[in-house]
Amino acid sequence: MVESLLLRWILTVLFTASALWGLHRIIRAEPISPLSGRLTDQDRDVPGSPAVRINAAWHVVMSAAMVAMCWPWGMAIPATPQLVLFAVMAVWFLALTTDLVGCTGHRRWQDAHHAVMALAMCWMLTAMPSLLSHGETGSEDVHHHSMGSGILASAPDPAQENGIAVVFALLGVYFVLTSLPWLSTAVDIGRKAKTRPQREAAYEATCHAAMAAGMGVMFLAVS
Template sequence: MSATDTVHGMLSVLFAAAVVHGLRQAVSSRTPGWRGRVDHLLHTAMALAMAVMPWSWGGVLPEPPQTVFFAAAALWFPLSAAGPLRDLRPGMVARRLPQAAGMAAMAWMTHSMAGSSHDTLAGGLPEAHHSAGSAHPAGETTAADAVGAALALLLLAYALWSLTRDMPALRTPRLVETHGTGAPGTRHPYARFWEGSMALGTAVMLLMPH
């Protein structure tokens, strides 16, 4: 097994655990409101897609529908931050941007994989993929790299913040504002661990070769 396969295997284990966690949170009676449940279901779908993405048997579903789905999910997080009077609250929108970035990264990866698959099929041989890719305009390639790098940096920063913020208080739950409704409630002390782990795993996947 190559080093790349080892990393992909570790990421698949992480995302599989995130799938179980997301499903538990989605069906839990402690999840506040329908918006929170939708959030957890979207995270579960993303974790499931990420768990199978690196492997050859993971391409059962075509990439374009996945790109559309996760692009819509990226829009869901900021647009669903509206309050009871349908007003978008800047603070809530800002708190939901990292989740939107994760979904956007997933959409970006599936879009890139769809393009790579198209080039490979057109070329017929793996060697032809490189020649087909080299035919792309340099500006397009640079822009694509810039988008991927920006998403990876944002997710890495959020992962670092999430994984370190609650370190002194992991033994006791705290009253904090929930992501789903903005209303105060008891939050699991390891919630930010899962959020940070997902962000870190997504950033690594962005930087890995596809």
């Protein structure tokens, strides 16, 4: 949960916009230019496919989960189903990096990045109760989070607490930094975009940049 009300709303708007773009891609899985950031006349647009819609659906799920994590009511959502869901998501994107499923216009490092995002969500779900319990272990928020996740939150020792906070901080820095290549790709494609698939690619890269930056800010805020 994010403590700052202003930051909650900023992240909620950002993740909601990302979810809406994902819904757009699910409904209209139009051809999209490769997200290489270097469009040429030889680039072939990637046609719409079931893999495109599956990718978009995963991003909708991720965005919705991040919105929930911003607010106290999100702590009441059971953690186990979410862990299973994001583990499956990580497997899906790892499969994309090995070309086991059809191409979706992303490069391998981009699919690997999405797999890391899914694994980071698993980490947040499992580590959050311990991190929150460093305050009042009997507080209402911690109690609700413990009930929702099915994990009994007990006060960790200082070394464990510091270690968890460091991992959150490192993941936060990682996601903020990885938003920059996405943003660069969006700008590069946007400057040269002449066709609808190219504009779709620019919007897609912008969405991923916003998602990465939002996740980074959230991890830093929690740490």
